[in-house]
Structure formats: C-alpha cells, structure tokens
Amino acid sequence: MIRQSLHEGWLLRAVAGGQVPPQVAGRSVPATVPGCVHTDLLAAGLIPDPxxxxxxxxxxxxxxxxxxxxxxxxAPAGDADRVDLVCAGLDTVATLAVNGVEVGRAENMHRGYRFAVADALRPGANTLTVRFDSPYRYAEAHRDRLGDRPNAYPEPFNFIRKTACNFGWDWGPTVVTAGIWQDIGLHAWSTARLATVRPLVTVADGVGRVEVVVEVERAADEPVTVRATVAGSAAEAVVAAGERTAVLTVEVRDPALWWPRGYGDQPLHPLDVTLHAADGRELDAWSRRIGFRTVRLDTAPDAHGSAFTLVVNDVPVFARGVNWIPDDAFPNRVTRARLAHRFDQAVGANINLLRVWGGGRYESEDFYELADSLGLLVQQDFLFACAAYPEEEPFRSEVEAEAREQVTRLAAHPSLVLWTGNNENIWAWHDWGWQERLAGRTWGRGYYLELLPRVVAELDPTRPYWPGSPWSGSEDVHPNDPARGSMHIWDVWNTDDYTKYREYLPRFVAEFGYQAPPAYATLRRAISDDPLAPDSPGMAHHQKAIDGDAKLQRGLDAHLPPPADFAEWHYFTQLNQARAIQLGVEHFRSHRPVCMGTIVWQLNDCWPVTSWAAVDGDGRRKPLWYALRRAYADRLLTVQPRDGGLALVAVNETGRPWRAPAAVTRVTADGEPRAKSTYDLDVPAYATVELALPADLARPEQARRELLVAEADGDAGRAFWFFAEDRDADWPAAEYDATVEEVDGGQRVRVTARTFLRDLTLFPDRLDPAAEVDEALVTLLPGESATFTVRAPRPLDAAALTTSPVLRTVN
Structure with a gap:
C-alpha cells in the first residue's frame, strides 16, 4: 500500500468571472494545499487583507x-490493483481531471471523496487539475430551480453544502472561499482496504466493550482478516470472500473511565485495527485513541417540565459551556497549536463544554483529539443554521452522505457527547414568519426529525441525538419553551436589559450572549480610522449585528454614566458584556439542578470584530473571559434575588462536600460596615444551597452608596450585590496608590485603594500588543489591595501602566 501526498507544486489561476481585476486575470500564482484562494492571492500580494x-x-x-x-x-511505482485520488475536503463545487481526463466531481465541502484514477495515469509526469465553480452560481441556480427559502441573511448559503458563515454572519465577514481545504493524495492498494472503522464504546458492570464495526473495500474477492487491539485485549474476524463487513468485540475489564474535566481524569487507550491478506500480509491499518465512558441525555418529565441533563458515567454534569465558531474564515490558518492555545483559554475560564455551532464546519481531528485529552465535552451540531434548507435532490443525498461520514469519523472520540440536528431552524419555522413564505415547500424538518436521527441511531447508538437547538422535545410544545429541553435567549441582547436573564428558569440554555468590541490592540491592527470612534467607518464595518451599536448604547444607558471619550466607551462596553454574562450564568447556576447547563455565545471570533466573543479575533481575552472564569468556577458564591428579598447561594460543582464559614456584610462605599451575618456553609457534592438573607442586610439605608460583600473560606472568591446602578450611584472619585516591580517575564502591579474602586481593570495591550494581564474586573474597598501580573516581551512604562487609559475603574 502506498499513500502519496499531493500537497506540493500547485498553481492557481482564475478562469471565469466578470469582475476579475487586471492584476489577477491571466496570471498563475503559487498555491498552498491545503488552503484557499483568498490566502493564496494574499500571499502573492494580489489582494489586500480582507x-x-x-x-x-x-x-x-x-x-x-x-x-x-x-x-x-x-504516478506511484508498482503494480497495485487500484490507484485512488483521495480528497479529504474540496471547497466546494469541483471537477477533477488527470491528464485532461475527468475523473470525478464534488459539490459538498463537508465530506471527502475518492476517485479511481488508474486508467488516467501514465508513466512519468502526470497533471492533476481541480476546477472550482463559483459557489454563488451553483447556489443561485439551485435556488432558482427549487424556489427560494427563508434565510437570516440575504445570501444563498442554504442551497450549497458549504460553511454557511463564509457568506457572512452577524459576527463574520463575507469571504466566499474556494480551494482544496483538506488533505489530497494518491492511495495505491491491492486486494482490500479498510473503507471505514467505527468503534462503538460502552461500559457496563465494570466491563468496557468496544464493538469495532469494519467495512472493507475490495479489489480482489478473497478472504481477509481484521484484527483489533486495545488496552491489552484483542479480537479478530475473517471477512469471507464476497463479504464486506465485520464486527469485532473487544472487552476490557475494569477500565479506567474517561471523565469530563473537573469530574475525573481522561485516560485514553490506543485502538489499533489492521487488515491482513490470507497469506498474512498487512494490507491496511487504522488507529485512534478511545476513552471508556457512558453518556446519556436525561429528559425525564418532572415537576418543572422535562429535564435536559447530560449524564456521564451516571453522574449528572452541569454544562459550563461556550459556543464555538470557526476560529478563522480560512481553515488552513487554524493549526493544531492555535487550537491548543484556544482550548487552554477555554480550560482557563473553567469551561467544560464546547458546542460546535451548525453554521460552521465539522472540525479537524486535532480539535476532537485535544478535546479528548483535556476532558472538554463537545456538543456537535449538524451543519444547518438560521435558514430553511431544501430536502430535494441533490441535497438530500448529500446530507445523508455527509452525516454518515461525519458520524463514522467522530465515533471514536469520547469528548463528543451529543449530536444536534440544527441551529434555530425549528424555532424559526415557528416564530420567524417562515410558514407563509414557504407555502408548503420543504425546509429541513425531514432532516432533523427523520434522516439524521435514523443515521445516528444506526451508526452511533452510544450517543444521544437532539433534533435542534433549541428544541423542547416535542412538536406539540413550542421549541423554545424554557421548561422543556434546550432553549436560546436572545431578547436580552435584541430588545431587553440584561437583568431580564433573571426572569428565565431554563432547563438548559444553549445560546445567550452580549456584545462588546475586541481589545484595543486588535482594533488598532485592523482599523485605520483616525480617530477611532464608536461610529467611525472602520468600526461601523466591523460591527455586523443589526442595530448593534444602538443595542450597545441601550445597555450603557441602563447601567453606566455617559462615557467621556472613546477609551471610556471601549471600557464600558466591554465591562457591560462581562457583567451581563456573569449575571446570567450566576443566575442560571443558582437554580441547579432545575437548570443543568449554560452555553454562552460565544468563545471565539474568526476575524477582528465587535461581537459576543470572550476571546477576540486576534486571540486576546476580553474582560468577559475573566468574568466567565469567575462565574464558571467549581465553587461559586453568589447573591441572588429571591421571593422579594435576597439570598446567598453556594454552588458546589465538585465531588467533595463544601464546608466553610461564610459572611455577608452590608458596607458603605467608604468601607464602613452597616450589618453582617455569618453562616456555616455545608454544600453537598454537585449541589446548591440557598440561604435567605435577613432584612437588615437586604435593605440598604443609602442605596446609592452601599453594597453587599459575601465571602467564604476557600477558593470561591467574593460576591457582590449593588443596590444602585453605577449611573445612579454616589461613588467617590477613584483614589489609589500603585507600585510596579519587575518579575520574571513581566511586571507585578499592586494597586491599593484609598477609596472604593469598582471593576478595576488593566489594559496593557494599549502599551504593547503582545502584553497580557492575569486578572481583571476587581472591586476593592478602601485599604484593600490587588495584584496584577502583566506579561510582555519588554518592560512597560510604569507610569502609563498605572494611569488612564491603561488602568480603568468605573468611578
């Protein structure tokens, strides 16, 4: 068997299109494979950075x-029975020719293709040509043939099996790509090969069971043998002449279980599968690392409606999640190292679940391998988002082929715990005015409620499937019913103040988010406006949300004083984003176990943009990231409104009881105590305890100058409750002392409050784009101190580091 990569020596040229600029027309440029047209033209200096x-x-x-x-x-040397051109990913409408002979066509970015090419090869040099037709022309032709369908954006992405957000989104650029976006090569083989290997892992009664389902493709009709080994156990089966499938069962006694991060370790075991000819020759081999664990979705009816709880190894898991979008519009830029850094940022924010959103792409093996190793759960959407999708051909067959390939490909990964049929399409059919516009045309229901559940049940019965996000569990119940299944909350961003999160008690909230601009250094790299302003041309272009700036302003007006300048606007909008999401997460977590999951929109960005992300398009952490780290802590202390008063709520998301003394104090902004209560916390593992606060704590004497401070021994940190919004509060003007000292790899900034300081934050990227700080959003009473560690390639100016606009407080 010979596998020959075809990644070198590529040239790219435009062949048709009415608007090709003169510097590109008629010119061939070097092409990177895997890659895409945009990055090749950019590397050649023929286009500006999009x-x-x-x-x-x-x-x-x-x-x-x-x-x-x-x-x-x-051509490969030797006399193999078969030579195949193997394409892991073509974007998207492709015609392939070898030496001028057409060998295959493709029209789905989300699946691979294999074409027999032996008859087209000749000795010595051969030419491979891949022509990509305009995605727009293909999609618009099918739209015109089948009739238009409702869509959240004026683009035809629902008429082509391609990354939907290539066509623009309310956080993404319109960069409609083409190219060989995944590996391509030749595969010369004889007798037989492993067409698919699908391990189904279960655990019961202390025995781990791996059912290895193997499909063989043949070039000769003779018996072959399949062997599988894992964790010291093995099995083999003969695939008789004329047969194409085999099922091998390998049992491992008392396997070490794979757990989500925070619940246990993540032991992984190599599963090796080999294919042998009758004479013992190895014909093919396949290997993955698997983990032994069980997963189910508890949707049992209860007093509150019906549950939506992920249960791993029989332990209910509270999903501390974030939504994941493509980390770059150009996938060849998303290396394993970049993913590892992004996953480290997720783990650093106490996240345990990533939802791969349905308008993006099925992610790389690197993505799921990293999730496996870190214990990050993955909820995987099938790729349908915010649009009505036609169910006619060729789409129905393409969707089934894509689903079969991806379910088979991802079956080995223990991190993958839930398949979801689509993003918001069932909800949209109910509430977005689709039914009249569709006039009876197909819209995707058959995919979500028939085809996809059938494919998952057939190919991967070890994992749950849920038809949509959101989805209530029944067509008879509104799909976004808070009391049943999963829900999305978007009225908060679109029309209401973020305190409205407290009006919801969802079983599982799979999307909710609040916007803010990216880091200042990111803005300055991407936007040349001088001066920067909230509505300057570049800022406006990098705000894709409908009425986004007006919604940001509505949030500022409700909570904060008018910003004095752009620097303060930037700080306040980032602060409001962090506060909004922290308030929502803490509220939802305080209602555990009725609510058993929050998936914040969103972790990451694909380019520099004002968005809902916690990590911006240049990989910089926004203040939201620090707020998430606090709100998603294993042990959370929070003050919540309850029954007309206030309560202290302690949430313990660990396997050990949390026993600690706690205190809640009502203080003035000058630090003078007005009332205090002490408690002995005793919170069982994976549980919540709620303690009503007495009236002398919950009712201030001077609301504009008082707050509650809750503290507990251990690692839960502090919780605050403010009786007045900052715009109405009577905070003193900030006064503080600051010192800066050199430490290994950076500087330590110590700030001592002489007055009350609210949400003290450092923005060292204003001094050096590579600078980072370890903490943000720190509130201090007079006399208290906080220490910030700044990492930068070179020492930063101490005076600049400790004054505005680098150092900010609300007051």
Missing part, C-alpha cells in the same frame, strides 16, 4: 469567479 478596514467588500468578486488549481506528479 480582515482590515472594509477590504472584504472589494473582494466579493472572488466568490463569483471560477478557479483552477493545477499540479504535476509522478
């Missing part, structure tokens, strides 16, 4: 152009 200013607008012609990739290669 992420800067409004350059993406001038590059719209790329998606309306046909492109050809071409390379030469030598």
């Amino acid at each position: 992420y800067l200013d409004d350059n993406e607008t001038a590059l719209a012609w790329i998606g309306r152009t046909d492109w050809v990739y071409e390379t030469t290669f030598d």
Whole structure:
C-alpha cells in the first residue's frame, strides 16, 4: 500500500468571472494545499487583507469567479490493483481531471471523496487539475430551480453544502472561499482496504466493550482478516470472500473511565485495527485513541417540565459551556497549536463544554483529539443554521452522505457527547414568519426529525441525538419553551436589559450572549480610522449585528454614566458584556439542578470584530473571559434575588462536600460596615444551597452608596450585590496608590485603594500588543489591595501602566 501526498507544486489561476481585476486575470500564482484562494492571492500580494478596514467588500468578486488549481506528479511505482485520488475536503463545487481526463466531481465541502484514477495515469509526469465553480452560481441556480427559502441573511448559503458563515454572519465577514481545504493524495492498494472503522464504546458492570464495526473495500474477492487491539485485549474476524463487513468485540475489564474535566481524569487507550491478506500480509491499518465512558441525555418529565441533563458515567454534569465558531474564515490558518492555545483559554475560564455551532464546519481531528485529552465535552451540531434548507435532490443525498461520514469519523472520540440536528431552524419555522413564505415547500424538518436521527441511531447508538437547538422535545410544545429541553435567549441582547436573564428558569440554555468590541490592540491592527470612534467607518464595518451599536448604547444607558471619550466607551462596553454574562450564568447556576447547563455565545471570533466573543479575533481575552472564569468556577458564591428579598447561594460543582464559614456584610462605599451575618456553609457534592438573607442586610439605608460583600473560606472568591446602578450611584472619585516591580517575564502591579474602586481593570495591550494581564474586573474597598501580573516581551512604562487609559475603574 502506498499513500502519496499531493500537497506540493500547485498553481492557481482564475478562469471565469466578470469582475476579475487586471492584476489577477491571466496570471498563475503559487498555491498552498491545503488552503484557499483568498490566502493564496494574499500571499502573492494580489489582494489586500480582507480582515482590515472594509477590504472584504472589494473582494466579493472572488466568490463569483471560477478557479483552477493545477499540479504535476509522478504516478506511484508498482503494480497495485487500484490507484485512488483521495480528497479529504474540496471547497466546494469541483471537477477533477488527470491528464485532461475527468475523473470525478464534488459539490459538498463537508465530506471527502475518492476517485479511481488508474486508467488516467501514465508513466512519468502526470497533471492533476481541480476546477472550482463559483459557489454563488451553483447556489443561485439551485435556488432558482427549487424556489427560494427563508434565510437570516440575504445570501444563498442554504442551497450549497458549504460553511454557511463564509457568506457572512452577524459576527463574520463575507469571504466566499474556494480551494482544496483538506488533505489530497494518491492511495495505491491491492486486494482490500479498510473503507471505514467505527468503534462503538460502552461500559457496563465494570466491563468496557468496544464493538469495532469494519467495512472493507475490495479489489480482489478473497478472504481477509481484521484484527483489533486495545488496552491489552484483542479480537479478530475473517471477512469471507464476497463479504464486506465485520464486527469485532473487544472487552476490557475494569477500565479506567474517561471523565469530563473537573469530574475525573481522561485516560485514553490506543485502538489499533489492521487488515491482513490470507497469506498474512498487512494490507491496511487504522488507529485512534478511545476513552471508556457512558453518556446519556436525561429528559425525564418532572415537576418543572422535562429535564435536559447530560449524564456521564451516571453522574449528572452541569454544562459550563461556550459556543464555538470557526476560529478563522480560512481553515488552513487554524493549526493544531492555535487550537491548543484556544482550548487552554477555554480550560482557563473553567469551561467544560464546547458546542460546535451548525453554521460552521465539522472540525479537524486535532480539535476532537485535544478535546479528548483535556476532558472538554463537545456538543456537535449538524451543519444547518438560521435558514430553511431544501430536502430535494441533490441535497438530500448529500446530507445523508455527509452525516454518515461525519458520524463514522467522530465515533471514536469520547469528548463528543451529543449530536444536534440544527441551529434555530425549528424555532424559526415557528416564530420567524417562515410558514407563509414557504407555502408548503420543504425546509429541513425531514432532516432533523427523520434522516439524521435514523443515521445516528444506526451508526452511533452510544450517543444521544437532539433534533435542534433549541428544541423542547416535542412538536406539540413550542421549541423554545424554557421548561422543556434546550432553549436560546436572545431578547436580552435584541430588545431587553440584561437583568431580564433573571426572569428565565431554563432547563438548559444553549445560546445567550452580549456584545462588546475586541481589545484595543486588535482594533488598532485592523482599523485605520483616525480617530477611532464608536461610529467611525472602520468600526461601523466591523460591527455586523443589526442595530448593534444602538443595542450597545441601550445597555450603557441602563447601567453606566455617559462615557467621556472613546477609551471610556471601549471600557464600558466591554465591562457591560462581562457583567451581563456573569449575571446570567450566576443566575442560571443558582437554580441547579432545575437548570443543568449554560452555553454562552460565544468563545471565539474568526476575524477582528465587535461581537459576543470572550476571546477576540486576534486571540486576546476580553474582560468577559475573566468574568466567565469567575462565574464558571467549581465553587461559586453568589447573591441572588429571591421571593422579594435576597439570598446567598453556594454552588458546589465538585465531588467533595463544601464546608466553610461564610459572611455577608452590608458596607458603605467608604468601607464602613452597616450589618453582617455569618453562616456555616455545608454544600453537598454537585449541589446548591440557598440561604435567605435577613432584612437588615437586604435593605440598604443609602442605596446609592452601599453594597453587599459575601465571602467564604476557600477558593470561591467574593460576591457582590449593588443596590444602585453605577449611573445612579454616589461613588467617590477613584483614589489609589500603585507600585510596579519587575518579575520574571513581566511586571507585578499592586494597586491599593484609598477609596472604593469598582471593576478595576488593566489594559496593557494599549502599551504593547503582545502584553497580557492575569486578572481583571476587581472591586476593592478602601485599604484593600490587588495584584496584577502583566506579561510582555519588554518592560512597560510604569507610569502609563498605572494611569488612564491603561488602568480603568468605573468611578
């Protein structure tokens, strides 16, 4: 068997399209494979960076152009029975030719293709040509043939099996890509090969069971043997002549279980599968690392409606989640190292679940391998989002082929715990005015409620499937019913103040979010406006949400004083984002176990943009990240409104009881105590305890100058309750003392409050784009101190580091 990569020597040229600029027309440029047209043209200096200013607008012609990739290669040596051209990912409408002979076509970015090419090969040099037709032309032709369907954006992404957000989103650029986006190569083989290997892992009564389902493709009709080994156990089976499948069962006694992070360890075991000819020759091999664990979705009816709880190894898990979008619009830029850094940021914020959102792509093996190793749970959407999708051909067959390939590909990964049929499409059919516009045309129901559950049940019965996000569990109940299944909360961002989160008691909230601009250094790299202003041209272009700036302003007006300048606007909007999400998460967690999951929209960005992300498009952590770390802590102390008063709520998301003394004090902004109560916390493992606060704590004498401070021994930190919004509060002007000292790799900034300081935050990226700080959003009473560690390639100016606009407080 020979596997020959075809990643070298590619050239790219435009072949058709009405708007190809003169510097590109008629020219071939070197192409990187895997890669895409945009990054190749950028590397050749033929286009400006689409992420800067409004350059993406001038590059719209790329998606309306046909492109050809071409390379030469030598045919594999030897006399193999078969030679296949294997394409892991083609984006998207492709025609492939070897030496001018067409060998195959493709029209789905989300699946791989294998084409027999032996008859087209010749000795010595061969030419491979891949032509990509305009995605727009393909999608618009199917739209015109089948009739338009409702869509959240004026783009035809629902008429092509391609990453939907390539066509723009309310956080993403319109960069309609084309290219060989995953591995491509030749596979020369004889007798037989492993077409698919699908391990189904279960655990029962102390025995781990791996049912290895193998499909064999044949070039010769003779018996072959399949062997599987894992954790010191093995099994083998003969696939008789004329047969194509085998099922091997490997049992491992008392396997070490794989757990979500925070619940236990993540032991992984190599599963090796080999295929042998009758004479013992190894024909093919496959290997993955698997984990032994069980997962189920508890949706049992109860007094509150019906549950939505992920249960791993029989332990109910509170999902401390974030939504994941493609980390770059150009997937070849998303390396394993970049994913590892992003996952470290997720783990650092106490996140235990990533939802791979349905408008993006099925992620790389690197993604799921990293999730396996870190214990990050993955909820995987099938790729349908915010649109009505046609169920006619060729789409129905493409959707089934794609689903079968991806369910099989991902079956080995213990991190994957839930398949979801779509993002918001069932909800949209109910509430977005679709039914009249569709006039009886297909919209995707058959995918979500028939085809996809059938595929998952057939190929991966070890994992639960849920038809949509949101979905209530029944077509007879509104899909976004808070009391049943999963829900999304978007009225808070779109129309209401973020305190409205407290009006909801969801069983599991799979989307909720609040916007803010990216880090200052990110803005300055991407936008050349001088001066920067909330509505300057570049800022406006990098705000994709409908009425986004007005919604940001509504939030500021409700909570904060008018910002004095752009620097204060930037700080206040980032602060409001952090406060909104922290308030929502703490409220939802305080209602454990009625609510058993929160998935914040969103962890990451794909370019520099004002968005809902905690980590911006240049990988910088926004204040929201620090707020998430606090709100998602294993042990959470929070003050919540209850029954007309206030309560102290302690949430323990660990396997050990939490026993500690706690105190709640009502103090003035000058630090003078007005009332105090002490408690002995005794919170069982994976549980919540709620303690009503007495009236002398819950009722201030001077609301504009008082707050509650709750503290407990241990690692839960502090919790605050403010009786007045900052815009109405009578906080003193901030006074503090600050010292800066050099430490290994950076500087330590110590701030001692002479007055009350609210949400003290450092923005060292204003001094050096590479600078980071370890803490943010710290509130201090007079006499208290906080220490910040700043990491930067070079020492930063101490005076600048300890004054505005780098050091900020609300007051």
